[in-house]
Amino acid sequence: MSSANDDKANGTANKAAGKVKEAAGKVTGNDKTEAKGQAQQAKGDLQKGKGDLKDSIKK
Numbered sequence: 001m002s003s004a005n006d007d008k009a010n011g012t013a014n015k016a017a018g019k020v021k022e023a024a025g026k027v028t029g030n031d032k033t034e035a036k037g038q039a040q041q042a043k044g045d046l047q048k049g050k051g052d053l054k055d056s057i058k059k
Contacts (some may be wrong), residue, residue, distance in 0.1 A: 004054035011048030015041050 002010075018040030025034025 004051040004058070007047050007051030007054065011044040011046070011051060014044030014047060016044075018042075018044060 018037045020037070021040060022034050022037030025031065025037055
């Protein structure tokens, strides 16, 4: 099981990578890449939320 800090770090990384993909999709006019970037950002939000939840349970 991953730690809260791991979840938060992975979430932040996924959000950043998703933003890059989304921007690349917009620049190139590739709707599929743009959508993948948005999905990856959503995944990052969920991972970060999972880490936050783990932290709040510990307290």
